[in-house]
Every structure is written in structure tokens, then in C-alpha cells.
Amino acid sequence: MSRTRTRTALLAALALVAGATGTAIAAVPGDAGVAAVPCTVDYTVQNQWDTGFTASVTVTNNNAAKSAWSVQWSYAGNQRITSAWNAKVTQSGTAVTAANESYNGTLATGGSVSFGFNGTYSGSNALPTTFTLDGVTCNVDDGGGGPTDPPDPGGPGGRVDNPYAGAKVYVNPEWSAKAAAEPGGSRISNQPTGVWLDRIAAINGVNGGMGLRAHLDEALRQKGSDELVVQLVIYNLPGRDCAALASNGELGPTELDRYKAEYIDPIAAILADPKYASLRIVTTVEIDSLPNLVTNTGSRPTATPQCDVMKANGNYVKGVGYALNKLGDVPNVYNYVDAGHHGWIGWDDNFGASANTFKEAATAEGATVGDVHGFITNTANYSALKENNFTINDNVAGKSVRESKWVDWNRYVDELSFAQAFRNQLVSVGFNSSIGMLIDTSRNGWGGSARPAGPGATTTVDTYVDGGRYDRRIHIGNWCNQSGAGLGERPQAAPAAGIDAYVWMKPPGESDGASREIPNDEGKGFDRMCDPTYTGNPRNGNNMSGALPDAPLSGHWFSAQFRQLMANAYPPLS
Template sequence: MSRTRTALLAALALIAASAGTAVAVVPSDTALAAVPCTVDYKVQNQWDTGFTAAVTVTNNSAAKSSWAVKWSYAGNQKVTGGWNAKITQSGTAVTAANETYNATLGAGGSVSFGFNGTYSGTNAVPATFTLDGVTCNVDPTDPTDPTDPTDPTDPTGPGAKVDNPYSGAKVYVNPEWSAKAAAEPGGSRVSNQPTGVWLDRIAAIDGVGGGMGLRDHLDAALQQKGSNEEVVQLVIYDLPGRDCAALASNGELGPTDIDKYKSQFIDPIAAILSDSKYSSLRIVTTIEIDSLPNLVTNTGSRATATPQCDTMLANGNYVKGVGYALAKLGAIPNVYNYIDAGHHGWLGWDDNFAPSATLFHQAATSEGATVDDVQGFITNTANYSALKENNFTVNDTVGGTSVRQSKWVDWNRYVDEQSYAQAFRSQLVSAGFNSTIGMLIDTSRNGWGGSARPTGPGATTSVDTYVDGGRYDRRIHIGNWCNQSGAGLGERPQAAPAAGIDAYVWMKPPGESDGSSTAIANDEGKGFDRMCDPTYTGNARNGNNMSGALPNAPLSGHWFSAQFQQLMQNAYPPLG
């Protein structure tokens, strides 16, 4: 379609909407021959809080034995019930898949379905529709089409960032992790889920022990991609003096090895990602887990301070390393950088919240980086904080005592991960980051389902019985982080599930250990942290409570079958 035609269609849609019927109009002339599919979306009836819509899909490509149409709403529209398609919704994203009786969609054939929905404010027609991952109502052969990915002047084509890399894209399934998951009894239920690829040492770039290296993963992603958009998730994790407050995840580089970090780790990764062979992939990098937050919470006069974190604050190599990684990787057009932002049980307190955002901005404007190199932030990586606590809020009181005064919440302003991520996003914008940043939430191990999942609030005997009886997160203490007993898989990865959230992700591959239960000699630079020992009685960072860790765990990153089985058993939403 030409730009003139697109503008005309938009005008027609606006006229129709102003007349009381919103409609996505598609051209009816011979130009459709080059359009792979068309979607005609009409709001047939609309009232103050609800509407009825009819959708007709025409397939101009090869015949299909099944189909799925997807779109996202710009407002708060919710589908409440439909017909002639199986319609599901997650956040603003809607999927309409075939019923058994209308699964076949021949070349040139059409299928229609409808649904009822609710809304408030405006009820705008979705801007983009896809059929099995292919964008409809667009001519991919027309270089003047403003949504054509081959158009060099197109702001959404190669060489320019999209607002949310996960929207309209598949996400890479790591075949190495998938094989381990599938080999577990019942593991095939989740083995097709996308997970992060961890580059946690220099050797991982080329592959460790005969395993896949970075190029191998990118090549496999191209095969999985086909004609669709595809996200590849990488964890960049090898800072000098890495993870100064947790021995289990210490790294190979000493506190002063900043030059080695740049030249032997970041530069080789950037060289591979810059290869034009991979320019069609959307590469999401999560930058240096658990690094910058340590400089806020585990330094100085705080009871949780460590000499190692004081060293990293003094020499500035966390800030320099993160800034250098952002600058080098952010210069690659199809790379999307997300900085680690801890979790609500770490940075949600007043003393940590704003100072963390300020420190992140400092790192994002060091070593040649700018805020434009930052797509967003990720929270809860490799952690267990519940996504949403539905049985209590931070504003509740019991007998005149605030929930914030409970032992579990302990004056935190946030009780779950989603409320924290959304609020922290606003704080980050206030600190100088772009207003377009999005958040990722790692939901790989925060489901907390199974028989221990509460079905309602706790008893109102006291604020502690109220919170402890109703909280989904069943950890002994919110500071416990290693191989937690009772944890379950959380929400499955999905794009745009809530306002300000780019995606729920499984960045930490379920079944990979957080650290060993006992000291294990290794050549990976990983120490033994007592927080991974189930007999440990704790420290200042977890209120001197038991660690809550599972026994018999291997080194961090190694496969832990017992943990994987527990995660499946306690999954929420439950596995089928």
C-alpha cells in the first residue's frame, strides 16, 4: 500500500468511528494480491462500557490447517466472550485461534468470528493485526509502505528500534535448556518455553565443554525465526568483582579487571552481535544482574555492607563496566539493553528506591553511554518475589496497624513485583531516563502455587497473621534467594501483559541452581555461599532467619533436577 492509501484508510476508519461504528478498513482493489492477509475489524455495536466486534480474516498466502490472529489494544479493552474462535487475552494482547470446525483456511479463503468486550474512555481500533506471525493489511513488496520492513526510510524497519521488542515476536527457545527440561518426567509441558542464554564468563562466548556458544545460539535463533520476528534473550554477566554480596555467583574477574572485561568479554560479544547475518533478530541483553543494587544497599555503614562491595563502590568498576556494555551494545541497531533493577524486596524501601534510580542513571551516562542506549529495566531476575499479592495491599490495616509494620513487609512500600516494577519505572523516568522505557519481570520461579498457596487473607488476629496467612510468597524471609523450598513456575513468558511492562520473561532458566548446598571445588570462579546451605541460620541480609534452601544443590548454573520437579509441581498458573 502507498502512504496515500494508508492515510486514506485511516481517515475512513476515523469517519466510521465518529458515526458510531469503529472499523478497520482494508483495500478491496487488486493491490491486495501482494498483501499476505487482511483483517477487517468492525465494532458493530457500542455503548457506555461495552461493545460487540466482528472480525473477518482473509488468507492470501498458502492454505493453513490452523490459524491464529493477534492484536493489541491501545486502551483498556477487555474481551468478555466470543464465538467462532478461541479468544484469550493477556494484558492488552489478544489472540483469536481457530475452533476445530474452522481450522482450515485455504488460499484466498476467509473466516469470521466475533466477541463482546468492555472498555472505558476510548475504544480505538487496534493498529496492527497478524495472522500466524505475519503482519496483515501490509504489502511487504512495496518499498513505499510505511510499515514495510524493507523500507529504508521506515522508522520501524531494520536499523531502528521498536518500542517493545517482544510485541509481535516469537522468543528464542534455547535447545540446550529445552533438552534438559524435556528429559525430566513431565518436563515436555514447559520445554518449549523461551529462556535466557547466560554469558557468565569469557569462555561462554565460544561455548563451554562442547556446548553452544553465542554464534551457535544466534544461528539457531535464525532457524527458529523463519519469516517471523524473533527475540533472543542474553544475560551479560561477568563484571569485575561480580556479585560482591553473594559468594555463589562470584565471577572469574578480579575487582580491578575492568580492561579485561572490556576487551575480552564485551568487545567480542559486540563484534558477534554486529554481524549483519543477525541483523533481523531482536537481541535483548540484560545487563549485569545484581551488580548496581549492591552499591546502594551493601556498602558504607549499613549492617548489610561487605568489604567486597565497598571496594567496588570505591573503584567505580561496576559503574564503568555497565556504562561500557551499554555503549558498545547499544550502538548495535537491533540490540535492546535492559539493566538489572533488583526486586521489590531489595530496592522497595525508601532508603533504596530513589538512590538506586540515581545510580542507574549515573552508570547509563558513563563510559560513552547515554540513556538512549537503555531500552528498559528487568526486575526479579533469578529471584522469587511474587508477581502479584492479591490477598493484602500495602494500604491495609489490621486493628489500626498498617501492613507496612508487619514483619514480612517491614516498612517496604511494595508487596509484590508488578507494583514495584511499575512504580520504579516512573522513578527512573524522573531520574532522567526516557519516558518510553519498559520493564521486564522474571516470572520463572515466582508462581508459588501448589497446596501451600493461600486462597484468601490470613486471620485478622494481628497484622502478622493477616499478612503471613495470605501471602503467596512462602519464603521464610524476603531476603532468601538461593534454591528456595516450595517455589513454583510463575506466569508463562508473554509480551505486554500490563501497563509499562514490556514482557514477563523466564530469564533464569528453571532448573538451573542458584548455588551449591556445600562447598564444591570448581574452575568457574564460583564460591560457596552459606545462604545456599539449608542448615544455615542466616545473616543481617535475611534477618538472621533460616536460608530456606533446598538440599543437595549443585554449583550455580548447573542442572538441579529436584528443583525443576518442585517448580513444575508448584507452578501457578498450574501446568496442564
């Protein structure tokens, strides 16, 4: 249940500000010459349980631009803040101070910054009544629509900080039925998953299946009087997936105009229908596209001619920019750009370069960084959320963990640490400090009997890492229908600092690609990385593919994989 601080009668009427020239009164529309509201604060309790809670705070500065900021408030009860993100939060008695981090001190006139925290309480978790920004009293936005209110961030004038907070998430009935039909599948068939719009025909529905409007209508039904997020995967770029074949698309490398007119424009028009204005629509934009421009082009051993073409013609950058611009114009759409995973862009050569490429795309074709609400990592991949048995700072037998064959000089060993660090990198290159990350945990649980109970032997750095790692893939570059994988953390909102949600964007049980060549009219090729007999390429260190046998085309139901994912789930299924 989400709770937002309600404005007191005094603050509803005016904001009193001590200044050199006296008291400023909150502006009322039409009153020329009356001072504007100096700042507004939205304090929201996103989750609450018997002894604890998670809250988010968004502050908007309407005074002169700032290079540093400090927000203060006091609690009426015994609340204690235990951890925080995006701000340095200290507490003395009931008084709380939240100061900027090094990366988000800039606060422009009209600009906003958000931070969050976890806390404990007993008895009543009363909401604070007064906030200050650098000593100046702010009014508090409760969405009441009064004469001093700025646009409500949950209404037509803006967006909430974390769309998943306090909201249900759409359960795709088509996926749910397939899951429930499997033995034991009813244990997870009520979980929310992404709806993949992987070709133009998917907008209206393929082979009698649900189209976009049908999903949105069903989402309204599931929503009822609650808040609800519906998750869409925007996935049809020209020359799609230039480093793979199993997920190639219908549009050729030069068909950017078709992408715009026949794919993005119709989707944007449907999402803008006022009928769907009450939904929180999360779009994850063009999986695997932009990282390919960094890692699989030029003189790199992993380069492909197809990726070189897409970098040269700019259609990945232009296509993503166009999508962000058009979809970002819809007030209740939240764009999250795909950011690969730690086993792809966690290396020094890829980390900063990827953030710069994402910034280039986010400012192409009329888009701005304001059209990007956040980023998603590990989409349709298998990288472990958290490796508990070793860290990047460990040394064994005189060698750093980074020197192990598995880590291979990467700076990150799991997806959570990577997502949090990459978020900071994205802010440093110009994305808004309020961006949040999503992590796809649909297939990264790595449970079952093969899950290590502790660190590996300290004989060598390789025995230490390989014996303790949860991720049991042969190589971190393996991506197709991985043998031994399990369901990961169940979808949940605000699970960690900087993370808006764990999501199941890739519906468990949908194949990554066929194990053998299968003729089709979906534009999908045969990728040897989906063949269990394949001995590899430079992108997976010339190792075996680790793929399951007898897999169907990508996106088609793969019963054997689904059953294995349930059997190896971590946390285990009950």
C-alpha cells in the same frame, strides 16, 4: 500477529498541515526549503483475539519542543478502549484522545513517546487512517521506505517499541533437552529462557556446549519468516556479585580492561554481524550489580567489604556503562538493565537512590539513556508477581501492613506494583518515557498445597499477612534455591501496563549455588545462604536460609529443584 497501520495514498504523498502561513508539504530528500514532516505515528496492534486487542502507539515530534502533548484519531468501527498506560486516554464515540501523563509531557524536537492500551471490538478491527499531534496532521510510518518516511523503527534506523510484541522467543535447545528429560518436563520444555554468558569462555561455548554464534544460528533457524527475540544475560563484571559468593565470577575487582576487551567487545562484534540483523536481541545487563552499590555499602548493616571496593573503584558503573554503549551501538540490540526486585530496593532509602545510580551507569563510558531500552526486575529471584490477599494500604488490629514483619516498612508487596512504580521513578530521573519493564516469572509462582486461598486471620497484622501471602519464603531476603517455590506466569508479551514481557530469564532447574563447598574452575564460591542449615545474616534478618539441600554449583542442573518448581507451578501445569 502484529499489524501496523498502513499509510493511505494521500499520506504517502504528503502531510497536509494547517498553519498560519498555509499548507506544509512533507519534505522530500534533496528538496531544499520544503517543510519537514511535522510528526510521524506508528500504530501497531500487538495482540488480537476474538473480541479484544492490545495496541501500542509511538509518536515522533519533528516540530518545536513540547511540554505537553495530545494525540487524536478516530476509529471506523466499534472499537472501545478499556485501559491504557503511559497516556491518559479518553474516548467519545469513535474519537480518541491520548494526552501525556505528568511524567512524560516533555517531547523534544525529534523526540518520541510511546503509549499503549487494551480495547474491545466486534467484526473488523480496522486500523485508524489519520492521526494528529496537538491538532497537526501526522503521516504514519508503515516502514514503506517512501520518500517521506523516517527510518523504520524495526529496521536499521531504529528499534520497535516492544521487541516481544508480535514475536516468537528463542527456545534454548540445551535447556529444553534437560527439561524434557525430567518426568513431566515436556509440558514446559518448549518455553523460552535466557542464555547466560557468565564467563569469557561462554562466548565460544563451554565443555562442548553451544557458544553465542551457535545460539544465534539456531535462533535464525527457529525464526523462519517470523520475528524472533533471543534473550542474552550479560553477566561477568569485575568483582561480580560483591554481596554473594555462590555467583562470584572470574574477573577480579580491578580487571575492567579484561572485561571490556575479552568479554564485551567480542560479544558486541558477534551481535553486529549482519547475518544476525533480523533477530531482536534482548540483553539483560549485569544482574545484581548496581543495586549492591546502594544497599550493601558504607555504614549499612548489610554492607560488605567487597561491595565497598566496587563502589570506590567505580568498576560496576564503568563496566555497565561500557556494555550499554557498545551493545547499544548494534541496531537490533535491546538493552535491559537489571533493577533488583521489590524485596531489595522497594524501601524509601533504596528506591530513589537506585534510580540515580542506574542513571549514573547509563551515562558512563560513552553510554546515554538512549542505550537503555528498559529494565528487568526479579531476575533469578522468587518475589511473587501479585499478592492478591493484602495490599500496602490495609490496616489490621490498628496497624498498617507496612508494619508487619514480612513487609517491614517496604512500600511494595509484590513485583508487578514495584516494577510499574519503579518505571515511573526511572523516567523521572531522565530515562526515556518509552522504556518498558521485564519481570522474571520463572520461579515466583508459589502454587501447590501451600498457596493460601484467601487473607490470613485478622488477629494481628502478622497473622493477616503471613496467612495470606503467596510468597512462602521464610524471609524476603532469601534468594538461593528456595524450598517450596513454583514456576510462575508463562512468558508473554505486554501483559500489563508498562511491562514489555513476563520472561523466564533464569532457566528453571539451574541451581543458584551449591549447598556445600565444591571445588571448581568457574570462580564460584560457597555461600552459606545456599546451605539449608544456615541461620542467616543481616540481609535476611538472621533467619534460616530456606534453601534446598544437595544443590550443585550455580548454573548447573538441579533436578530436584526443577521437579519441585513443576509441582508447585502457578498457574498450575496441565
